[in-house]
Amino acid sequence: MATPAFATADVVIVGAGSAGCVVAERLSRDPARRVVLLDAGTAAPAPASQTRLTRLPIEPGALRVHRYPEARGRDVVRGRGLGGSSVVNGGYFLRGHRDDYAAWPWPIEQIAAQFDAVEQTMSVSAFADDEVGTVATAFERYWRDRAAEPAQLPFPAVGLHRIRSNHRDGRRITAVDGFLKNPRPGRTVLGDIEVFGLAVAGSRITGVETSAGRVDAGTVILAAGALGSGALAVPLLGELPIHEHAERLVRFTPRCRVAAPALLQTVLHTADGLELRCYGDDFAAFIAGVPRTGIAIGVADMGVGTQGSLTADALDLGEPDAGSLRRMDAGVDLVREMLDSEEFADLVEPGSVRVDDAIGMSSHAWGSLPLGGVVDAAGAVDGFTGLHVADGSVLPAPLRSGPHASVMAVAGLVAASI
Numbered sequence: 001m002a003t004p005a006f007a008t009a010d011v012v013i014v015g016a017g018s019a020g021c022v023v024a025e026r027l028s029r030d031p032a033r034r035v036v037l038l039d040a041g042t043a044a045p046a047p048a049s050q051t052r053l054t055r056l057p058i059e060p061g062a063l064r065v066h067r068y069p070e071a072r073g074r075d076v077v078r079g080r081g082l083g084g085s086s087v088v089n090g091g092y093f094l095r096g097h098r099d100d101y102a103a104w105p106w107p108i109e110q111i112a113a114q115f116d117a118v119e120q121t122m123s124v125s126a127f128a129d130d131e132v133g134t135v136a137t138a139f140e141r142y143w144r145d146r147a148a149e150p151a152q153l154p155f156p157a158v159g160l161h162r163i164r165s166n167h168r169d170g171r172r173i174t175a176v177d178g179f180l181k182n183p184r185p186g187r188t189v190l191g192d193i194e195v196f197g198l199a200v201a202g203s204r205i206t207g208v209e210t211s212a213g214r215v216d217a218g219t220v221i222l223a224a225g226a227l228g229s230g231a232l233a234v235p236l237l238g239e240l241p242i243h244e245h246a247e248r249l250v251r252f253t254p255r256c257r258v259a260a261p262a263l264l265q266t267v268l269h270t271a272d273g274l275e276l277r278c279y280g281d282d283f284a285a286f287i288a289g290v291p292r293t294g295i296a297i298g299v300a301d302m303g304v305g306t307q308g309s310l311t312a313d314a315l316d317l318g319e320p321d322a323g324s325l326r327r328m329d330a331g332v333d334l335v336r337e338m339l340d341s342e343e344f345a346d347l348v349e350p351g352s353v354r355v356d357d358a359i360g361m362s363s364h365a366w367g368s369l370p371l372g373g374v375v376d377a378a379g380a381v382d383g384f385t386g387l388h389v390a391d392g393s394v395l396p397a398p399l400r401s402g403p404h405a406s407v408m409a410v411a412g413l414v415a416a417s418i
Contacts, residue, residue, distance in 0.1 A: 015224030017084015019391035041081025043191025096399035230368035243305030251294030253352035273303020299331035
């Protein structure tokens with residue numbers, strides 16, 4: 001195999017998604033540092049047609065996604081190529097609750113400052129009243145007088161929440177838009193290069209083995225997500241844990257056409273750790289080529305995660321335990337009551353409410369290489385020199401909101417510590 005032109009670097013970052021873009025921006029501030037950012041997908045920016053919030057470009061055969069097969073048939077879809085999942089997700093950008101970060105190895109003031117910086121860079125704001133869709137409006141009207149009113153703080157709490165989103169003019173602001181829009185002399189971004197292993201000399205990581213040849217580096221940073229980074233670490237560490245948020249879907253057939261400017265614009269956080277997700281329309285309205293199944297309200301158990309495993313041969317996301325099943329069942333009852341209410345009378349076709357038999361997952365896999373366990377505050381992997389991790393792999397505990405904002409914040413905190 002030919003030696004690539006970028007065969008040596010000070011830092012190689014594996015994965016050019018949300019976390020990798022943050023790390024690459026931070027570490028390339030020093031123009032003398034040679035930073036190479038690699039991704040198995042394309043390095044071309046996403047076309048504008050794929051960044052509309054009214055579309056999730058994750059349909060079967062989509063070029064900017066990677067599908068991880070899962071042992072129980074719940075295959076996982078992740079972003080592939082420059083920008084990663086920030087290009088193809090729903091634009092949900094809520095922080096976790098303030099006490100969700102108790103296990104992070106930084107003071108909450110430092111964590112909050114990092115969130116502030118990331119949110120400013122990613123153009124994060126709550127959906128405005130005139131942007132909220134039909135179903136979300138009914139959802140908020142129902143819960144406004146029935147749920148606790150959360151304090152108006154940057155960190156959410158129990159109660160009703162208008163989603164904060166990385167968006168502008170109806171389009172996602174991707175990690176590329178936020179962190180890589182200006183080139184730097186010491187930073188090289190390369191796509192269509194698969195990293196299939198780490199170069200190891202004793203306990204030192206000396207580079208990466210790629211489809212374009214070996215790249216030697218003083219520091220290797222894994223930023224390919226909890227599954228991608230985990231898979232590269234398995235040969236060194238053996239079987240790894242993996243966690244997910246289980247979700248039940250309650251569906252209904254609408255009586256009228258609904259407006260849905262985005263997939264998810266409002267949620268309810270309950271005292272027992274549930275997130276009730278008001279999806280704006282049938283998933284088929286956002287994902288080309290999938291069948292219509294009805295508008296969904298999600299009931300996700302965010303207070304705990306499933307206990308799964310990642311090995312060289314298999315991914316198993318695990319199953320919710322008995323307590324989680326009871327909490328989700330109670331949440332389903334809350335949703336049924338809501339859909340039978342006056343606020344939804346003009347929206348729900350009578351007799352159409354049904355609950356999916358299968359319990360799904362939230363696409364929130366985390367914790368394969370957790371902070372305080374396998375890695376330290378600099379993302380350094382215990383027992384090895386020259387290897388760091390800076391993505392959802394390092395999240396050490398459940399978050400009561402989706403992880404995208406937290407992944408980008410932790411990437412910045414880790415990068416600042418390297």
